Amino acid sequence: xxxxxxxxxxxxxxADSPSTVRLVDPSQTxxxxxxVLLRDYNTRVVVLGxxxxxVGAGVVGSFTLLRKRALTADALSHATLxxxxxxxxxxxxxxxxxxxxxxxxxxxATTGTLGVLSILAIRRTTxxxxxxxxxxxxxVFFGAGAVLMTLIPKLPRGNAAGLEGFIYGKTASMLDxxxxxxxxxxxxxxxxxxxxxxELRLLCFDQAYASAAGFSVTLLDVLLMTMVxxxxxxxxxxxxxxxxxxxxVTPPAAARFWTEQLxxxxxxxxxxxxxxxxxxxxxxxxxxxxxxxxMIVLVAAAMFAFSAMAGAKRGIIWRILRRSQVNSRIALxxxxxxxxxxxxxxxxxxxxxxxxxxxxxxxxxxxxxRQLRQxxxxxxxxxFVRWSADDKVQLTSIGxxxxxxxxxxxxxxxxxxxxxxxxxxxxxxxxxxxxxxVLEASTIDRLEELLETHRPTMVPASPHHxxxxxxxxxxxx
Amino acid sequence: MTLFSLVAQRVSTDGWIVIAGSLCAIAAxxxxxxxxxxxxxxxxxxxxxxxxxxxxxxxxxxxxxxSTSMFVGAVLVGLLTALLTELIRRYGNVDEGASMGVVFxxxxxxxLLLIVQAADHVDLDPSCVLYGxxxxxxxxxxxSWTILGAAVPRVVVMLAIVATVNLLLIVLLYKEFKxxxxxxxxxxxxxxxxxxxxxxxxxxxxxxxxxxFETVGNxxxxxxxxxxxxxxxxxxxxxxxxxxxxPLLGVVSAVxxxxxxxxxxxxFGMPSVSTAGMMAVAAGILFTLAAMFSPxxxxxxxxxxxxxxxxxxxxxxxxxxxxRAAEINSxxxxxxxxxxxxxxxxxxxxxxxxxxxxxxxxLRHTPRGLQLTETGASHASDLVxxxxxxxxxxxxxxxxxxxxxxxSAERLEHYTDLALRRxxxxxxxxxxxxxxxxxxxxxxxx
Numbered sequence: 030x031x032x033x034x035x036x037x038x039x040x041x042x043x044a045d046s047p048s049t050v051r052l053v054d055p056s057q058t059x060x061x062x063x064x065v066l067l068r069d070y071n072t073r074v075v076v077l078g079x080x081x082x083x084v085g086a087g088v089v090g091s092f093t094l095l096r097k098r099a100l101t102a103d104a105l106s107h108a109t110l111x112x113x114x115x116x117x118x119x120x121x122x123x124x125x126x127x128x129x130x131x132x133x134x135x136x137x138a139t140t141g142t143l144g145v146l147s148i149l150a151i152r153r154t155t156x157x158x159x160x161x162x163x164x165x166x167x168x169v170f171f172g173a174g175a176v177l178m179t180l181i182p183k184l185p186r187g188n189a190a191g192l193e194g195f196i197y198g199k200t201a202s203m204l205d206x207x208x209x210x211x212x213x214x215x216x217x218x219x220x221x222x223x224x225x226x227x228e229l230r231l232l233c234f235d236q237a238y239a240s241a242a243g244f245s246v247t248l249l250d251v252l253l254m255t256m257v258x259x260x261x262x263x264x265x266x267x268x269x270x271x272x273x274x275x276x277x278v279t280p281p282a283a284a285r286f287w288t289e290q291l292x293x294x295x296x297x298x299x300x301x302x303x304x305x306x307x308x309x310x311x312x313x314x315x316x317x318x319x320x321x322x323x324m325i326v327l328v329a330a331a332m333f334a335f336s337a338m339a340g341a342k343r344g345i346i347w348r349i350l351r352r353s354q355v356n357s358r359i360a361l362x363x364x365x366x367x368x369x370x371x372x373x374x375x376x377x378x379x380x381x382x383x384x385x386x387x388x389x390x391x392x393x394x395x396x397x398x399r400q401l402r403q404x405x406x407x408x409x410x411x412x413f414v415r416w417s418a419d420d421k422v423q424l425t426s427i428g429x430x431x432x433x434x435x436x437x438x439x440x441x442x443x444x445x446x447x448x449x450x451x452x453x454x455x456x457x458x459x460x461x462x463x464x465x466x467v468l469e470a471s472t473i474d475r476l477e478e479l480l481e482t483h484r485p486t487m488v489p490a491s492p493h494h495x496x497x498x499x500x501x502x503x504x505x506x
Numbered sequence: 507m508t509l510f511s512l513v514a515q516r517v518s519t520d521g522w523i524v525i526a527g528s529l530c531a532i533a534a535x536x537x538x539x540x541x542x543x544x545x546x547x548x549x550x551x552x553x554x555x556x557x558x559x560x561x562x563x564x565x566x567x568x569x570x571x572x573s574t575s576m577f578v579g580a581v582l583v584g585l586l587t588a589l590l591t592e593l594i595r596r597y598g599n600v601d602e603g604a605s606m607g608v609v610f611x612x613x614x615x616x617x618l619l620l621i622v623q624a625a626d627h628v629d630l631d632p633s634c635v636l637y638g639x640x641x642x643x644x645x646x647x648x649x650s651w652t653i654l655g656a657a658v659p660r661v662v663v664m665l666a667i668v669a670t671v672n673l674l675l676i677v678l679l680y681k682e683f684k685x686x687x688x689x690x691x692x693x694x695x696x697x698x699x700x701x702x703x704x705x706x707x708x709x710x711x712x713x714x715x716x717x718x719f720e721t722v723g724n725x726x727x728x729x730x731x732x733x734x735x736x737x738x739x740x741x742x743x744x745x746x747x748x749x750x751x752x753p754l755l756g757v758v759s760a761v762x763x764x765x766x767x768x769x770x771x772x773x774f775g776m777p778s779v780s781t782a783g784m785m786a787v788a789a790g791i792l793f794t795l796a797a798m799f800s801p802x803x804x805x806x807x808x809x810x811x812x813x814x815x816x817x818x819x820x821x822x823x824x825x826x827x828x829x830r831a832a833e834i835n836s837x838x839x840x841x842x843x844x845x846x847x848x849x850x851x852x853x854x855x856x857x858x859x860x861x862x863x864x865x866x867x868x869l870r871h872t873p874r875g876l877q878l879t880e881t882g883a884s885h886a887s888d889l890v891x892x893x894x895x896x897x898x899x900x901x902x903x904x905x906x907x908x909x910x911x912x913x914s915a916e917r918l919e920h921y922t923d924l925a926l927r928r929x930x931x932x933x934x935x936x937x938x939x940x941x942x943x944x945x946x947x948x949x950x951x952x
Contacts, residue, residue: 094601094604097601097603098603099601099603099604099607100548100603100604100606100607102607103548103551103607107725151797154797154805155740155797155803155805156739156740156803157542157736157739157740157797158542158545159545160542160545160546160547160548161542161545161547161732161735161736161739163547163548163551164547164548164550164551164728164731164732164733164736165729165732165733165736165790165793167551167725167728168551168725168726168728168729168732168733168786168789168790169729169733169786169787169789169790169793171725171726171729171783171786172726172729172782172783172784172785172786172787172789172790173783173786173787173790174783175723175726175780175782175783175786176767176779176780176783176784176787177779178780178783179779179780179783180771180776180779183776183777271555271611271614272611272614272615272618274607274611275607275608275611275612275615277607278604278607278608278611279607279608279611279612281604282600282604282605282607282608285600286598318622318623319619319622320618320619320622322615322618323614323615323616323618323619323622324615324619326611326612326614326615327612327615327616327619329612330608330611330612330615333608333612337594337598337600343598343599345597345598
């Protein structure tokens with residue numbers, strides 16, 4: 030039976046184990062080849078263990094994240110402390126070895142489950158909300174754990190050294206059997222997720238449908254929570270009770286930026302989790318001053334930050350890019366329609382010859398001169414407009430065709446709103462302004478059919494009065 | 507020598523511990539009420555965890571346990587937690603809980619990492635960060651400041667300042683906090699900057715978390731933030747009372763916690779245990795008691811109330827059933843088994859109800875079964891009159907289908923008093939039979 034080793038990588042607990050601080054000799058160089066190829070037995074055990082833990086936590090965490098239960102793991106992992114302490118005390122009082130791993134994990138699982146049940150009980154029987162229920166369970170159970178922990182050193186033969194490992198983790202002293210336990214639990218969770226993928230998917234996305242389709246929501250929730258408990262318990266001694274939460278929350282949250290598919294998300298979350306575990310423990314093995322638990326979490330956090338920025342589906346950079354593209358297209362379309370409509374008002378000259386000054390255009394919409402100049406430059410590059418001799422904006426022939434098409438779309442929608450949606454004429458401009466940019470050809474066809482205007486080149490007259498900003502002096506009539 | 511210094515000199519170590527615990531509870535419970543109401547309790551947890559890197563950075567920068575730089579660093583990181591959580595939630599479309607989880611675990615990991623780097627220069631015991639060490643902090647010679655000629659522990663002074671500032675802020679901005687807590691859109695339209703209030707609240711939480719981390723530790727301060735306010739929320743539905751009750755409950759937890767931390771283990775021949783832990787446990791016990799026995803929301807109270815009501819209704823149903831049996835045959839009796847079958851009640855419920863009915867003089871036990879006494883019959887006549895008047899009313903005025911009349915009337919009869927019966931009588935026709943053709947008993951004359 031595995032016993033908790035005394036060695037902790039964390040020099041933080043140096044108070045009672047000064048010998049464990051591994052001092053780095055600056056002259057010592059790192060044999061990267063040896064490290065990456067995992068030639069070192071200890072490193073191999075640690076890397077494999079944390080890798081399996083990351084994969085299992087990532088997959089299970091995906092479901093809890095989508096079920097909006099991400100922080101349940103937080104309450105749960107804190108609630109394991111009294112169980113660990115109690116198991117230790119009982120074992121010691123019974124005369125056994127207090128540090129028997131299986132007993133400690135059993136204790137942890139017992140109070141962890143009790144904590145989850147308390148959250149459910151508080152939510153069901155009182156009007157206290159989920160967040161407060163989590164906070165209450167977390168802090169009160171942890172308080173009980175703190176009380177029991179202070180008892181341990183005062184027991185006859187009680188020596189709490191090693192129990193701190195459960196709070197802060199002690200990855201580097203992971204034993205072969207620990208890694209096997211982690212791998213076993215992770216694989217079991219993966220198999221369960223694979224077999225019950227459909228049911229868990231229903232639970233996450235449509236609980237009401239799941240129960241109507243005959244699945245027991247309670248049973249599925251219990252199953253999911255059991256997996257979370259299992260992962261938390263085996264993760265406790267690897268990364269500690271605060272940081273195991275990170276493995277359950279961060280990789281799935283990062284994976285969410287890359288895909289909109291549940292299966293894809295679980296796979297990516299598993300990969301990110303596994304990679305965090307591997308890279309984190311490798312770095313920690315290379316630089317002994319970097320403790321592995323925090324390193325694993327920080328690698329995961331870095332991956333989260335990268336995903337949040339560059340993630341293919343929801344990444345912030347892409348979203349901003351997409352939005353600015355749409356915005357610039359909309360601005361361009363506004364420019365073309367603006368020039369067209371202003372030219373249209375001035376009946377003296379034909380539209381293709383009409384030129385509009387910058388000042389008139391600035392007044393036409395709410396844009397600044399700088400923005401307008403930018404849009405005009407873009408339109409110029411696309412060959413839609415040109416500057417006339419007297420420094421006015423003029424439509425080119427393709428610009429004119431595009432502008433006529435846009436104005437036509439805008440007015441068709443306005444006419445539709447006036448005739449079918451019974452929107453007041455004075456208000457249709459705004460409504461059409463939003464939608465004109467996203468109208469598809471098929472919609473235009475439908476509109477033409479409805480409004481019986483089958484002349485594709487004709488721009489219908491505006492149903493409302495266009496504010497006569499065409500007046501060169503800027504005065505309204 | 508002032509009165510204050512006279513008192514302060516006589517405070518024992520245990521006294522200072524209780525005072526420090528109580529001040530911490532008061533300081534935390536005040537912003538905690540708004541955390542609980544705005545469903546941000548876990549942000550309290552996140553901020554108090556994330557304080558760690560702030561402390562570590564302050565250690566690394568200043569190289570000493572200088573409390574000012576520690577304080578500033580930790581508060582800044584606390585605010586950063588709230589800010590980052592909000593940014594990730596808003597711009598990353600990540601669920602609030604998850605974004606909190608990502609932020610605080612990362613910051614906590616960073617803190618641990620930094621502490622390891624700082625371990626050579628400064629001595630910081632992480633278990634003290636988690637559990638707090640009020641007991642080691644306060645025995646003389648404590649780190650003290652002299653106030654009004656008396657030595658007061660530094661921790662107590664600091665907590666007193668934080669508690670006062672929190673109290674002042676909440677008293678001054680009570681109206682604003684109240685509106686923002688219950689209806690943030692109304693707050694915004696009334697010209698209150700709810701964003702500013704949010705970060706003010708977060709600042710209060712961060713400052714309180716930092717100030718109390720030495721006393722109760724950064725996880726147990728969550729107990730002080732969340733548990734007393736949640737307990738208060740079970741006891742009252744008014745914000746003002748909640749803000750009074752929560753600190754009070756916190757102080758009770760502190761006193762009970764410290765007393766039991768000393769007294770309980772001693773009863774088993776053990777030395778004392780962690781006061782901060784016991785404070786959290788005491789707060790948890792108070793919460794459990796409130797969840798059970800709160801006058802309005804308590805689970806036990808609600809169940810007892812429901813039990814009493816269902817007993818009352820069953821008792822009335824027994825009277826009504828016996829009355830109807832007596833209408834057919836004036837000397838009719840029904841056994842408890844027969845009653846149970848008619849009223850779909852368990853034998854035990856029937857037994858309890860008939861016992862109560864006999865005790866109140868409504869029922870008489872005869873060899874053949876139960877029978878109404880005279881008082882019982884007059885009560886039963888009221889009930890049956892209510893029932894049949896309702897049937898008549900529902901039939902004539904509400905147009906309820908005849909086969910559904912009985913079920914509705916059966917429910918309404920238990921809540922119908924004399925005044926309502928008179929009103930029903932006025933609104934229905936003068937016919938003396940109900941829609942099923944049974945006679946409506948006349949109103950009793952007394």
